[in-house]
Amino acid sequence: MLGWEFPPFINGGLGTACYGLTKAMDEQGIHVTFVLPKVVYGQYATHVNLLSPHSRTTPTSLKIAELKNVEFRTIDSPLEAYATPESYQKRIEDTIRQKQIAQGSLSPASQLFTAPDYGNNMYNEVHRYAALAVDLAANEQFDIVHAHDWMTYPAGIAVAAVSGRPLIVHVHSTEFDRSGEHVNQMIYDIERQGMQRAAKVIAVSHFTRSIIISRYGISGDKVEVVYNGVERSGNGNGEWPIADTGIRSDEKIVLFLGRITMQKGPEYFLYAAKKVLEVMSNVKFVMAGSGDLMHRSVELAAELGIGHKVLFTGFLRGPDVQKIYSMADLYVMPSVSEPFGIAPLEALDNDVPVIISKQSGVSEVLMHALKVDFWDVNEIANKIVAVLKYPPLEMTLRNHGNFEVRKLRWKDSAQKCVRIYEETLVAV
Amino acid sequence: MPSVCFYFQVHQPIRLRHYTVFDNNDQYFDDFKNASVCRKVANKCYLPANRLILDLIRRFDGRFKVAYSITGVLLEQLQRYSPEVVSTFDALAQSGCVEFLAETYYHSLSFLYSRDEFIEQINKHSEIINRFFGQTPRVFRNTELIYNNELACLISSMGRFDAIITEGADHILGTRSPNFLYQPKSCDNVKLLLKNYALSDDIAFRFSNRSWPEWPLTAEKFAGWISRINGNGNVVNLFMDYETFGEHQWEDTGIFNFVRHLPEKILQHPDNNFKTPGEVAQSFPTVDIVDVPHIISWADTERDLSAWLGNAMQSSAIHELYRLERNVKSTNDEKVISDWRKLQASDHFYYMCTKYFADGDVHKYFNPYDSPYDSYINFMNVLDNLQSRCSRPTNGGVLCSGREPNAAASVLDAG
Numbered sequence: 109m110l111g112w113e114f115p116p117f118i119n120g121g122l123g124t125a126c127y128g129l130t131k132a133m134d135e136q137g138i139h140v141t142f143v144l145p146k147v148v149y150g151q152y153a154t155h156v157n158l159l160s161p162h163s164r165t166t167p168t169s170l171k172i173a174e175l176k177n178v179e180f181r182t183i184d185s186p187l188e189a190y191a192t193p194e195s196y197q198k199r200i201e202d203t204i205r206q207k208q209i210a211q212g213s214l215s216p217a218s219q220l221f222t223a224p225d226y227g228n229n230m231y232n233e234v235h236r237y238a239a240l241a242v243d244l245a246a247n248e249q250f251d252i253v254h255a256h257d258w259m260t261y262p263a264g265i266a267v268a269a270v271s272g273r274p275l276i277v278h279v280h281s282t283e284f285d286r287s288g289e290h291v292n293q294m295i296y297d298i299e300r301q302g303m304q305r306a307a308k309v310i311a312v313s314h315f316t317r318s319i320i321i322s323r324y325g326i327s328g329d330k331v332e333v334v335y336n337g338v339e340r341s342g343n344g345n346g347e348w349p350i351a352d353t354g355i356r357s358d359e360k361i362v363l364f365l366g367r368i369t370m371q372k373g374p375e376y377f378l379y380a381a382k383k384v385l386e387v388m389s390n391v392k393f394v395m396a397g398s399g400d401l402m403h404r405s406v407e408l409a410a411e412l413g414i415g416h417k418v419l420f421t422g423f424l425r426g427p428d429v430q431k432i433y434s435m436a437d438l439y440v441m442p443s444v445s446e447p448f449g450i451a452p453l454e455a456l457d458n459d460v461p462v463i464i465s466k467q468s469g470v471s472e473v474l475m476h477a478l479k480v481d482f483w484d485v486n487e488i489a490n491k492i493v494a495v496l497k498y499p500p501l502e503m504t505l506r507n508h509g510n511f512e513v514r515k516l517r518w519k520d521s522a523q524k525c526v527r528i529y530e531e532t533l534v535a536v
Numbered sequence: 537m538p539s540v541c542f543y544f545q546v547h548q549p550i551r552l553r554h555y556t557v558f559d560n561n562d563q564y565f566d567d568f569k570n571a572s573v574c575r576k577v578a579n580k581c582y583l584p585a586n587r588l589i590l591d592l593i594r595r596f597d598g599r600f601k602v603a604y605s606i607t608g609v610l611l612e613q614l615q616r617y618s619p620e621v622v623s624t625f626d627a628l629a630q631s632g633c634v635e636f637l638a639e640t641y642y643h644s645l646s647f648l649y650s651r652d653e654f655i656e657q658i659n660k661h662s663e664i665i666n667r668f669f670g671q672t673p674r675v676f677r678n679t680e681l682i683y684n685n686e687l688a689c690l691i692s693s694m695g696r697f698d699a700i701i702t703e704g705a706d707h708i709l710g711t712r713s714p715n716f717l718y719q720p721k722s723c724d725n726v727k728l729l730l731k732n733y734a735l736s737d738d739i740a741f742r743f744s745n746r747s748w749p750e751w752p753l754t755a756e757k758f759a760g761w762i763s764r765i766n767g768n769g770n771v772v773n774l775f776m777d778y779e780t781f782g783e784h785q786w787e788d789t790g791i792f793n794f795v796r797h798l799p800e801k802i803l804q805h806p807d808n809n810f811k812t813p814g815e816v817a818q819s820f821p822t823v824d825i826v827d828v829p830h831i832i833s834w835a836d837t838e839r840d841l842s843a844w845l846g847n848a849m850q851s852s853a854i855h856e857l858y859r860l861e862r863n864v865k866s867t868n869d870e871k872v873i874s875d876w877r878k879l880q881a882s883d884h885f886y887y888m889c890t891k892y893f894a895d896g897d898v899h900k901y902f903n904p905y906d907s908p909y910d911s912y913i914n915f916m917n918v919l920d921n922l923q924s925r926c927s928r929p930t931n932g933g934v935l936c937s938g939r940e941p942n943a944a945a946s947v948l949d950a951g
Contacts, residue, residue: 387557476890478909490556494913497557500848501912508890 110143110241110253110260110267112189120367121450122189122280125312125336126256132337132522134175141248143241143263146182181248183240187233187259190367193292196230231294238262242270252276252529258283258295261302274307274532278334282319285445286371300324307532310334310525312448313469332528335473337518338453360391360496363436363460365424365451366443368399373442373465373482375401375408380442382412383489391417391496396432398423433458437502438495442482443468452477456513461505463491473516476508538715538765539811539819540802541729543603543677543701544778546582547643548574548610549883551904555917562925564875564918569904571617578618581782586624588781588792592799593633600799601633601810604778605677608641608661609881611668622668629669635812636665638673638697644880645844647678647687648831649858655694657877675813677701679882681731681775681834682841685827688720688728697726699817701775703834704730708826715769719822727817728826731775731834735761740776744789755794759801759808766807770820775834836891844885849912854885856919863926872925879919887911 109130113123130140186199241263245253253271255264256278268275283291283299303309303324309331311317317331362384364377374395381393395405395418402420409418424432433439439455439462446468453470455462456477464471465482478491495502551573553566592600606625614621628634640646640657641664647654658676666672676697678687683702691697704714714730738758742748750757762772777784785791802808811819835843845851857879864876888908905911 383558475907476909478913479906486556486558490558490917491913493557494916498849498852498912498916500852501909501916504847504849504890505909 109140110255110263112144112256120190121336121448122257124450125280125448128337128339128518129522129525130178131175131339132518133525134177135519136522136526137177138522138526140178141181141250142178143181143183143244145185145187145237181244183237183244185233185237185240187230187237189257189259191230191259193230193294196233200229234259234262234298238266242266245271251533254278254525254529255302255306256280258299258302261298265302265305268305274535275305276308276310276528276532277302277306278310278312279303279316279320279447280312281447282316282323284319284323285316285447288370288444300326306330307535308332308528310528312336313472315467315469315472316447332524334521334524334528335469335516336448336450336453337516337521338450338457338513339518340457340514358390360388360437361435362391362393362492362496363396363432363439363455364394364441365396365429365432365439365455366441368395368397368402368405370401371444371446372399373444374405376442376444376482376485376488377440378405378408378412378414378418379485380440380488380492381409381418382414383485384492385414385417388493388496393418394421394432394436395419396421396424396429429454430458433460436460438463438492440488440492441465441468441470442480442488444482446470453513453516456506456509459506459510461495461502461509463488463495474509474512476505476512478505538762538769538807539771539809539816540762541603541771541773541811541813541816542601543605543637543773543775543813544780545605545677545776546610546778547607548577548613549643549881550609550613550878552884552914552918555914555921557917557920559917560921560924562871562875562921564921565878570613574613574617577779577783578614578621580787581779582614582618582621583624584787584792585778585781585795586621586628588795589634590624590628590631592796593628593631596799596803598633599803599810601635601812601815603635603637603675603812603814604628605637605639606665607639607643608657608664609643609878611664626669629671633812635675635814636669636671636673637701637813638662638665638676640679642877642880643679643882644877645679645682645854645882645885646858646880647682647690648841649854650861651690653858653861654690658694672696675699675701675729675817680844682831683828683833684831685721685829688726689723692720692723692726699727699729699813701729701773701813702731702828703832703839704733704773705832705839707839708828708832712824713769714773715765715771716823717770717816717820718824718826721825721827727822729771729773729813729816730826731773733834735772736774736776739774739794740780740784743780743785743791743794752790753794755797755801758794758798759804762802763805763808766805771811771816773816842891843889844882847888847890847908849890849908850885850888853888853912853915853919856916860919860923860926864922867926869925872922875922879915879922884911884915888915 111126113126130142133140186203245267251273253264253268253273253275255261255275257280261277264275264277283296303320303326309320309326311320311331311333312335314333317333320326320331321328364374366372368374384391406420409415421432433455439452439460441449441452441462441464443449443465444467446465448469449464452462452464452474463478463480464474466479467482471479480487480491551566551570552564555564589602638658638661640654641661642657644657646657662673674697676691677700681701681703683700688700691700714732718728718730720726720728738753743753745751765772781791781795831841832839833841845854860876864873887903887905888911890908
């Protein structure tokens with residue numbers, strides 16, 4: 109399996125999904141070799157403490173005793189989930205700068221040429237990664253190559269070709285979800301190539317499947333839908349002292365949790381918040397997460413005159429996520445284009461009713477959630493007010509939703525993947 | 537010799553428009569949607585079915601008879617949107633072979649929440665049936681055939697009804713057959729007609745189901761089943777939604793053809809005949825007492841109230857609605873009262889049901905909302921607005937009219 113991030117260092121749904129799926133497969137006795145990228149600052153980090161938010165320890169050194177059948181392999185690479193060519197570029201430049209500082213000299217032009225362990229642009233890096241993956245795979249035994257999202261597709265194609273094993277690509281998101289209509293041609297081409305060369309394509313929802321068929325021209329009988337699941341997590345230990353948060357105990361809390369980026373519709377959340385505050389005043393809106401639109405969102409809240417009612421927590425991890433759910437009265441996901449959306453399932457798991465965008469994959473599986481068109485700010489506000497105002501509504505949504513979520517387990521997703529593996533192997 | 541007793545329920549609610557917390561006018565109802573639904577059902581069901589029944593009545597020269605129960609809210613809509621349907625019902629009334637039953641004008645669950653309102657609605661309904669069709673109903677059916685011992689006593693105490701119609705549910709009959717007349721517990725001047733749900737549902741639900749062992753159901757086969765009851769029952773009560781003919785069962789299932797041939801096949805056997813509920817009540821004695829301490833209905837497999845009151849949203853919504861009764865009535869504002877009453881239609885609560893919120897279910901076909909939650913939110917927003925109209929100083933009523941604000945002032949000036 110070619111994938112991303114492992115706990116505790118998870119940046120978003122992609123890492124969560126890989127973890128959930130792998131764990132479920134492990135429980136069914138499937139032997140998984142999990143390959144992920146790992147940045148090496150190594151020789152550049154001598155006497156400078158690099159406090160990069162992306163630094164990570166070797167996953168193999170993490171105690172994942174629970175995963176008995178999973179082995180990890182890493183490939184040194186600055187590739188990371190959700191990167192864009194621009195963010196990759198910036199990352200490389202930062203690394204070069206660190207290298208310069210570590211070496212303590214103004215680097216002559218000659219030192220600026222590409223160091224051997226990463227590509228100078230994302231395209232090169234993705235293919236360099238693929239080459240390294242082939243090397244790594246030469247020493248492994250496996251039946252299937254399963255690649256998650258576009259950055260691993262070239263590696264998947266290469267490994268499959270060299271080993272003669274079939275390739276399965278797992279589409280967690282497409283360029284159209286991430287970038288709207290302004291897709292990056294290079295990324296689109298890589299995505300399409302991956303889908304075409306794969307024996308089977310797995311989509312996380314029918315919503316995504318139809319994008320694959322219509323925008324990428326892939327034949328329908330090659331694309332299967334396997335819904336994501338949710339991990340039943342424990343209760344949050346303790347809470348934040350509420351006095352510190354600036355929220356009064358009689359105030360309702362409406363939560364937005366996710367990357368603050370165009371795809372997630374943060375501005376619709378704020379416009380709806382303003383409408384809600386026209387008719388209700390004892391409510392606070394919390395945006396938990398970080399992203400490229402974070403600053404813009406803070407500004408927008410101020411512009412709309414609701415700055416004092418909107419709180420930003422920054423990125424939340426682990427037990428903090430639990431805590432914020434235990435405080436929330438309602439979770440809102442106004443995504444513009446969401447291939448699946450695991451966060452609402454986590455919210456329901458934590459007894460928080462949800463409002464979700466109809467333009468999402470998860471709206472296909474949830475019955476007991478309020479659904480809206482992401483642009484319909486009036487209706488989002490209408491539904492927020494209704495949930496906060498009518499306890500029977502909130503109660504019924506919460507109870508039925510929590511019950512419904514128990515049926516969406518990674519176990520079922522894993523089983524379905526295994527069935528797809530078996531069908532593919534028979535055909536081979 | 538079983539008498540076949542047909543009764544058809546005819547009703548459409550007055551549906552709400554999309555009403556958010558930001559709306560604050562008193563236009564609650566979706567006139568456009570209500571008009572289109574009304575016309576659509578008129579064309580697919582009411583008109584062809586009425587014409588067919590009328591034709592059969594004339595052909596069989598008084599031996600074929602049926603009964604209808606039409607709600608007041610539907611009659612209002614038919615008048616506005618499909619008046620030709622009203623004239624076909626008129627023709628049916630004049631044939632002398634059609635009985636009209638009594639029910640609540642607004643198809644409401646008021647029996648459960650306000651006895652006064654319940655009786656007012658029954659009276660209002662009888663009055664409109666009399667006005668339109670020249671009949672004063674003597675047989676009563678409650679909304680969705682909701683019934684218990686108390687209802688029987690209440691209806692009996694009104695003094696103008698001979699019989700009550702309800703569901704022949706297994707748990708009240710035990711091993712007894714619905715093909716006889718029964719007496720309610722502790723009141724003896726009304727009789728009970730119990731629906732034979734097996735035979736009724738064969739027509740209403742199973743008719744077009746190809747995996748049903750008895751498909752296809754022909755008039756001949758069904759008449760055979762009726763005749764077999766000979767000696768084992770007095771009456772076969774076939775009670776169903778009128779929309780069975782054309783809506784629940786589309787024309788291409790052959791439902792109209794089935795009905796067209798049914799009277800002939802049934803009457804072939806000389807011991808069979810057709811009776812209206814009123815005639816049934818007069819013709820046969822009761823054979824036993826039926827005790828119904830807890831409420832029953834004709835809905836879903838449970839035959840109880842869970843379709844309308846099974847979850848917290850439904851019970852709170854209906855509770856809030858009836859809590860407004862006194863305030864609404866004391867406004868003396870006709871429109872406020874009428875709006876409040878239109879909100880009482882049991883359908884509004886049916887839409888909030890989460891019981892069978894799954895694919896392909898009969899609840900969903902007729903549900904104008906995407907989800908039960910949407911219907912609850914809509915209803916409560918409307919109710920909120922209605923409540924605020926009750927607490928405003930009244931400018932409806934006898935003395936003040938909104939149209940002449942200066943009338944009183946000019947009188948004062950002149951004096």
